[in-house]
Each structure stands twice: as C-alpha cells, then as structure tokens.
Amino acid sequence: MILASKSDIEAHTKAGWWGTETIDARFRANAAANPGRTAVADPPNRVDIDGREPRRLTYRELGAEADRIATAFLDAGLKKDDVVAVQLPNVVELVAVYLGAWRAGLIVTPAPVQWRAHELGDVLAFVGAKAVVTARNIRGHDHAAMFESLKPKLPGLSKLFVIGETAWPEADSARLDALPAADANDAATICWTSGTEARPKGVPRSHNHWMIAGLACADAAQLQPGDTVLNPFPLVNMAAIGGCFMPWLLTGGTLVQHHPFDLPVFLKQLVGEKITYTVAPPAVLSLLLKEEKLMASLDLSAVRSIGSGSAPLSPWMVKTWQEQYGLPIVNIFGSNEGTCLISGAGDVPDPEERAQFFPRFGVKGFDWPAKIAGSIETKLIDLQSGEEITEPGKPGELLIKGATVFAGYYRAGDGGGPAEAIDKDGFFHTGDVFEIAGDGNRYYRFVERAKDIIIRGGMNISPGEIDGLLAGMPKLREAAVVGYADGVMGERICAVAVPAEGESVTLEDVRAHLMKSDIAAYKLPERLELAEALPRNPLGKVLRRQLREMIGG
Structure with missing residues (x-):
C-alpha cells in the first residue's frame, strides 16, 4: 500500500531523503554483520x-524468531498489505512480531496495552484487521479472552495469535525469500493519534517515513554504531518507534525494553545495561536532580545523552544535567503525523536555550548541523487570517511539509480524520501553536496545543471521546473533561459536570458510568468539579481553556 504521491516519492528520493531499503532489509543486514550481538533485552521485571x-x-536469534512468526502469518493466509493488530507490552516478542510482519509484507497497527474492547473494536473494524497478536495476561487482564469476545463483531478477523500459547512453525526461508520485494514506500504501520474527535485517527507511515524519523533522533542524540538504547515508552507511536526503535535499527546496537515506567527498574537498567541513550519525561528528569544522594550513587558514565519532550522542559533542568553531569538533554517535539522539531546540542549548544527553543528547520536563511534540517519546510500562520507570520512574538499555527510528514490520515474524509489536515500546498496543519523567538529569530518557541489533547503519563487522551460517553449518563445534564497539571503524570483528567435537576453526582458515579463502556483505566477522571453550566462558544463548542480556568489548572 503506497500512499505517498508519485511527485513526493520522486522529489524525496532525488534529494536523498528517501531510499529503497525497508526496515526488514536493514534489520537483516544488521543481523548478517553482527549475528552474535545482543539485539534486544526484556525488562528485568517481566x-x-x-x-x-x-x-x-x-541478532541471529531475533531474526530466526521473526522468520517463524512471518511464516505463521503466511500459513494463516495473510497477504501483502493485510493489517495485523498487535497489543503487547514492551517485551522481546513485540520486536520479533513487528519484524516478522514486515518480513511478510504486512502492515502493523499497534495498540496500547491499556486499550480495552471499547477502543479496540472500533479501530480494528475501521482498518479491517485480519489478525491479532497479543498475550494471555498483561498485568492481570486476559487480553486473549477480550479479543475472542470481539471476534463475532469483526468478521474480517480470521486469526488470533497468543504469545506463549501459539506454537510458531519452523521458518520457511525459501517461501519468505520468494515473496515479492517490498517497496520502501509501502505503509509499514498505522498508528493511532487522539484528537478532539471521539475516534483516534489512523496515521499510516511508510518504511521511508520511519527511516528518516529514526535518522533525526539518532543524529540529535549523537548515536554511534553498536550503541545501547533504553526504551521506556510504549512501542506504539512516534515517541518509541521513531525515538528508540528506529535509532536502534539504524545503528545496529542493542534495544533494552522497559514497561511500564518504574523509576527503580529504569535506573537499574540505565546503569546495569550501560545505556548510551534513553528518553524520559521532563518530570522524571527534574525529580532525579533533586535526589542528590541517589544521583551520586549512579554510574552514568556510559550515557551520552537523554531525550525528553511531551511537555515544556525546564531551563534549570536541562542546564543542571549538562553542567553537573555532562549529559545534554535533547528536546523533542514530534508527532505520529511527522512533525519533527528536535533541539540537540549540535544545533542549540546553550542548555537553557535548548529547553525553550527549537531550530526553525526548513526556513530560508538558516543553516543547521542537523542531518534532516533540509528535509522539511516549516512556517507559522496566523490563527485567524491564515497569513504567514515572519515577526517574533506572535503566536501562530505550525505548518510542516517534507520527507518526515505522512501522506494523510487513513480513510481521511471517510471517518478517519480531516482530509484538509494537509493543504493544497502539501503543508500539514499541526494544530500546535508556536512563535518565532531567540537571537536573530532563529528559533521556534512552543506556546500551546491548539487542540485540547490530554497527555497523561505519555498517553494521548481525546477529551471528545470521554465527553461523548458522559453525555449518556442519566444523572448529568452535560459534562466535559479537561486536563490539569500533575508533577508525576504530566496531566490528569478532571470532569466538569452539570448535574441533572434534583440529582447529586460524585466522582465515583462518573467513573462507574464510564467503566460500563469498558474503556481503558487511564482515561478515567481523577477529579470532579460541579458547575451550573459549561462555557461554550456561539456554535455550542465547549471552551476548554475556560474550563481549565474554572478548575484552577
């Protein structure tokens, strides 16, 4: 399934940003070069x-397991461009399943392990998934039974593979080698990104899209061949696939898995595995700096840099890590769609500036050491007029186009997301607000999310989805949810509710109502505020900024 236009393929290939090598081909080249090197390691608390x-x-063992999985996919009747859904924690089998699927020419759609029947049934039907790979038990929940219960609602779902129960066949190497050569512009994944709409939007990305995302992160982190990468984020979206998996693939080193985020385990792996590069939430990096005795006990001599993002970084935090511990923090602002702003030490040497600013990649008149700087174009437009902004200090929506950017949402305009997300000039409208800033107007500074996504513990939550479920609660006249700041999780969810006449409502009532829909636990509100009415604009849309002001967040 090639979704990029012929003109984009020709332009990006001619410029050298896209090539002919697939993810599978790069992995097999790594395996041939270093078959005995450790490729992937489980969390110690698996x-x-x-x-x-x-x-x-x-690498030899991982390649063999991936080939057995690929053979099982073929035995199940799966064919090129069929979609296989994967819901697994960050374990070695997850990597093997991805590689096996790409070996067989399939498209992977990964799902967070927190998703339940409510989320899974909708998206699996939407993409027409033909098979699912999961585990029997993930932190006490029977995922295999959950998918079995969904099969009657998904007539296209023909096969369920359960790690530890499914016996993978012997690899049929001759059959695999005889498959038609994959194209690097074929879709490799359909990841999911939450918006203000109830349904997550499917984001197809090709092998070439993932290759250049990996190049951006590996370059900013100054990774070298054979480095060891610690991945603490769910391997389901840009943060982990682009930020850890692809840099591992491009450098042919070792990928150490971690899940869910557990600070003592994370630190044990960081030191014991001699990690070269990892990513961590800003709150965790700030917390560690305040634990001086703990920091003094850690041997971080192998660590070369740490990536962080998903929330604005503290200049104090970035400066302290660099000046006291010699570790540059890489400031990352990315998305599944291909937004790719990375502030590394090579481009922004001053740590306090790096915490606040991103290079204006793709703007004429500015040159940057980053390898991907010329692969994209960016600009800001006025939120009302749509005119381009060129002066500093004026907020505007970030637009981006180029080799990192996807070709459009899956089934855009057919329930899959807005077709106009990419305009007639090829720019993706990110919905994120920045302003021009810094010395010589060389930088962008993040202002706010134009869309009201709640990011709790690295997981994107659509407020529109939860609003829709609360609309059916008899005790409520109306309700909406909004995020509020939290030092550990980044954000938590607050429900602002207007009780129906004569009714009294508690947080427990709200959570119980939502749990009837079998939604993921991380989407449940942790705070309830009652109001006489919700603030709305003339068109009836809830004004979430005013909601945040109402709850003091």
Whole structure:
C-alpha cells in the first residue's frame, strides 16, 4: 500500500531523503554483520508484566524468531498489505512480531496495552484487521479472552495469535525469500493519534517515513554504531518507534525494553545495561536532580545523552544535567503525523536555550548541523487570517511539509480524520501553536496545543471521546473533561459536570458510568468539579481553556 504521491516519492528520493531499503532489509543486514550481538533485552521485571521470564536475544536469534512468526502469518493466509493488530507490552516478542510482519509484507497497527474492547473494536473494524497478536495476561487482564469476545463483531478477523500459547512453525526461508520485494514506500504501520474527535485517527507511515524519523533522533542524540538504547515508552507511536526503535535499527546496537515506567527498574537498567541513550519525561528528569544522594550513587558514565519532550522542559533542568553531569538533554517535539522539531546540542549548544527553543528547520536563511534540517519546510500562520507570520512574538499555527510528514490520515474524509489536515500546498496543519523567538529569530518557541489533547503519563487522551460517553449518563445534564497539571503524570483528567435537576453526582458515579463502556483505566477522571453550566462558544463548542480556568489548572 503506497500512499505517498508519485511527485513526493520522486522529489524525496532525488534529494536523498528517501531510499529503497525497508526496515526488514536493514534489520537483516544488521543481523548478517553482527549475528552474535545482543539485539534486544526484556525488562528485568517481566514476570510482573505478563508472567514470563525475561529473555535476551542475539541478532541471529531475533531474526530466526521473526522468520517463524512471518511464516505463521503466511500459513494463516495473510497477504501483502493485510493489517495485523498487535497489543503487547514492551517485551522481546513485540520486536520479533513487528519484524516478522514486515518480513511478510504486512502492515502493523499497534495498540496500547491499556486499550480495552471499547477502543479496540472500533479501530480494528475501521482498518479491517485480519489478525491479532497479543498475550494471555498483561498485568492481570486476559487480553486473549477480550479479543475472542470481539471476534463475532469483526468478521474480517480470521486469526488470533497468543504469545506463549501459539506454537510458531519452523521458518520457511525459501517461501519468505520468494515473496515479492517490498517497496520502501509501502505503509509499514498505522498508528493511532487522539484528537478532539471521539475516534483516534489512523496515521499510516511508510518504511521511508520511519527511516528518516529514526535518522533525526539518532543524529540529535549523537548515536554511534553498536550503541545501547533504553526504551521506556510504549512501542506504539512516534515517541518509541521513531525515538528508540528506529535509532536502534539504524545503528545496529542493542534495544533494552522497559514497561511500564518504574523509576527503580529504569535506573537499574540505565546503569546495569550501560545505556548510551534513553528518553524520559521532563518530570522524571527534574525529580532525579533533586535526589542528590541517589544521583551520586549512579554510574552514568556510559550515557551520552537523554531525550525528553511531551511537555515544556525546564531551563534549570536541562542546564543542571549538562553542567553537573555532562549529559545534554535533547528536546523533542514530534508527532505520529511527522512533525519533527528536535533541539540537540549540535544545533542549540546553550542548555537553557535548548529547553525553550527549537531550530526553525526548513526556513530560508538558516543553516543547521542537523542531518534532516533540509528535509522539511516549516512556517507559522496566523490563527485567524491564515497569513504567514515572519515577526517574533506572535503566536501562530505550525505548518510542516517534507520527507518526515505522512501522506494523510487513513480513510481521511471517510471517518478517519480531516482530509484538509494537509493543504493544497502539501503543508500539514499541526494544530500546535508556536512563535518565532531567540537571537536573530532563529528559533521556534512552543506556546500551546491548539487542540485540547490530554497527555497523561505519555498517553494521548481525546477529551471528545470521554465527553461523548458522559453525555449518556442519566444523572448529568452535560459534562466535559479537561486536563490539569500533575508533577508525576504530566496531566490528569478532571470532569466538569452539570448535574441533572434534583440529582447529586460524585466522582465515583462518573467513573462507574464510564467503566460500563469498558474503556481503558487511564482515561478515567481523577477529579470532579460541579458547575451550573459549561462555557461554550456561539456554535455550542465547549471552551476548554475556560474550563481549565474554572478548575484552577
């Protein structure tokens, strides 16, 4: 399935941003070069995650397991461009399943392990998933039984593979080698990004899209061949696939898995595995700096840099890590769609500036050391007039186009997201507000999210989805949810509710109503505020900024 236009393929290939190598081909080249090197390692606490003992696989072993999985996919009748859904924690099998799917020419649609029947049934039907790979038990929940219960609602779903129960066949190498050559512009994944709409939007990305995303992160982190990368984020979207998996693939080193985020385990891996590069939430990096005795006990000599993002970084935090511990923090602002602003030490040496600013990649008159700087074009437009902004200090929506940017939402205009997200000039309208800033107007500074996504513990939550479920609660006249700041999770969810006449409502009532829909637990509100009415604009849309003011967040 090639979704990029012929003109984009020709332009990006001619410029050298896109090539002919697929993810599968790059992995097999790595395996041939270093078959005995450790390719991937489990979290040490895997028993607590899915009841299985931790594993470590060399490139030879990982390649063999991926080939067995690919053969199982073919035996199940899956064909090129069929969609296989994967819901697994960050374990070695997750990497093997991805590689096996791409070996067989399939498209992977990954799902967070927190998703339940409510989320899964909708998106699997929407993409027409033909198979699912999951585990029997993930932190106490029977995922295999959940998918079995969904099969009657998904007539296209023909096969359920369960890690630890499904016996993978012997690899049929001759059959795999005889498959038609994959194209690097074929869709490799359909990831999911929450917006203000109830349904997450499917974001197809090709092998070439992922290759250049990996190049951007590996370059900013100054990774070298054979480095060891610690991945603490769910391997389901840009943060982990583009930020950890692809840099690992491009450098042919070792990928150490971590899940869910557990600070003592994370630090144990950071030191014990001699990690070169990892990513961590801003709150965690700030917290560590305040634990001086703990920091003094950690041997971080192998660490070269740390990536962070998803929320504005503290200049104090970035400066302290660099000046006291010699570790530059890479400031990352990215999205599944291909927004790619990365502030690394090579482009922004001053740590306090790096915490606040991103290079204006793709703007004429500015040159940057970053390898991907010329692969994209960016600009800001006025939120009302749509005119381009060229002066500093004026907020505007960020627009981006180029080799990192997807070709459009899956089934855009057919329930899959707005077709106009990419305009007639090829620019993706990010919905994120920035302003021009810094010395010589060389930088962008993030202002706010134009869309009201709630980001709780690295997971994107659509407020529109929860609003829709609350609309059916008999005790409520109306309700809406909004995020409020939290030092640990980044944001938590507050429900602002207007009770129906004569009714009294508690937070427990709201949570119980939502749980009837079998939604993921991380979407449940943790705070309730009652109001006489919700603030709305003349068109009836809830004004979430005013909601945040109402709750003091």
